Amino acid sequence: MTAGKHVVVVGGGVLGVSTATHLQRDGVAVTLVTEGELADGASGRSLSWLNSAGTRSAAYHALRMAGIDRYRTLFAEDPTREWLRFDGGLHWSLDEDAMRARHRAEVAHAYDSKLVAPAEIPGLDPVAVPEVAVHNPGEGWVSLPHLIEHLAAEFTALGGEIVTGAGRASVTTAGGVATGVTTTGGQRFEADTVVVACGAATPSVVAELGVSIPDASPLSMLVLTEPAETGVKTVLNTPRVALRPNPGGTFALDHHWYEDRITEVADGTCSIDESVVKELAAEASALLDGGVTLTAASWKLGRKPIPGDGEPVFGELSAVPRCFVAFTHSGATLGLIAGELLAGEIRTGEPHPMLAPFRPDRFRP
Ligand SMILES: Cc1cc2nc3c(=O)[nH]c(=O)nc-3n(C[C@H](O)[C@H](O)[C@H](O)COP(=O)(O)OP(=O)(O)OC[C@H]3O[C@@H](n4cnc5c(N)ncnc54)[C@H](O)[C@@H]3O)c2cc1C
Secondary structure, three states: OOOOOEEEEEOOOHHHHHHHHHHHHOOOEEEEEOOOOOOOOHHHOOOOEEOOOOOOOHHHHHHHHHHHHHHHHHHHHOOOOOOEEOOOEEEOOOOHHHHHHHHHHHHHOOOOOEEEOHHHOOOEOOOOOOOOEEEEOOOEEEOHHHHHHHHHHHHHHOOOEEEOOOOOEEEEEEOOEEEEEEEOOOOEEEOOEEEEOOHHHHHHHHHOOOOOOOEOOOEEEEEEEOOOOOOOOOEEEOOOOEEEEEHHHEEEEEOOOOHHHOEEOOOOOEEOOHHHHHHHHHHHHOOEHHHOOOOEEEEEEEEOOOEOOOOOEEEEEOOEEEEEEEEOOOHHHHHHHHHHHHHHHHHHOOOOHHHHHHOHHHHOO
8 A cells, every 4th residue: 555655744843754754664655845954843942741731622632642642652662761751740820710620620531630739849949839739640741852853863764855954845736636845945846645744834835725724823932941950840830931841951931921022024033022031031930949040041932833723633635635734733742643643544545533523624614
């Protein structure tokens, strides 16, 4: 079934690299074409908290749990990896009723969720945290640039080809069926199947084919800190800052309260006043025990891919056969499972039932 099949995957983020690697593992020849470098989009500036916390549809929850399962398998393969950890997550909110409701909803579908005193979690300053929070011991985090490097090494060892710096790619068609891509760099790649995994640019890439996928991708920022000695291993989701450990004893920080203070110009370049970066680092420092101060070392800005209805978009475009899309919020949590299931669909031609609620066709008029 795979003999002679050639797939072009567009996009060097976690969804593109994961789909390409799963295809190549299954014996399908793949060329991965990306505009700039690998991990130069959202995957290079993601909090990448591995979770299915809060409330969502049963189908989305099941897919996310399968996503976490694949990360656990990868973790078990080598638990010493500094870039993939399962040390739990801690969430608290200013609205205690809402937080307790979230906990009850999590318990109702057997998500591991406990009410704890945050002061019991190592590394937190007892006077800076509330009396109660939700602890999710089964959660984890991944550094996506490291994961992408890991997958890309396997992909190329299996014979996959990576074309970076290709410029912007557009899908080509013949008789309405996808036939490959052309790039603004002047290259042309023929393919039996094309996968568009362009992060927040996915709606604009498929718009060229006359396909509409609503986009709600907001501007976002991820801050990486200098190394700091703290006892914090858990991912923290708090009212003013989200924090996770990061390789090298550093931390990754983000939130959304400053989104409207990010400005974007026509070429997609973004900027933010440095005072906001310092304020975010100060919010994180205020939570830590022992007077530890976190200092921002670097920060990255750009769109966080989110489909218009908030749900993942995975699968073949019925309007353009042989063109698949992968566009989702929570692409860190879904990165491995989405790549695996899409690769299976492309290889066998059989739709996977767990992706059925997330088809791009739901937006067709
Ligand atoms: C601040 C932030 C926090 C997040 N937190 C979490 C979290 O806690 N948990 C979670 O699960 N997820 C989280 N996410 C979401 C997750 O990181 C993303 O969903 C995921 O990284 C998206 O991967 P992707 O491969 O779809 O897109 P990207 O990583 O954006 O990659 C797309 C790639 O396509 C390339 N490209 C674009 N257009 C073209 C074109 N026309 N031709 C060629 N190449 C093109 C880009 O250059 C880029 O390399 C967060 C994201 C952000 C930004």
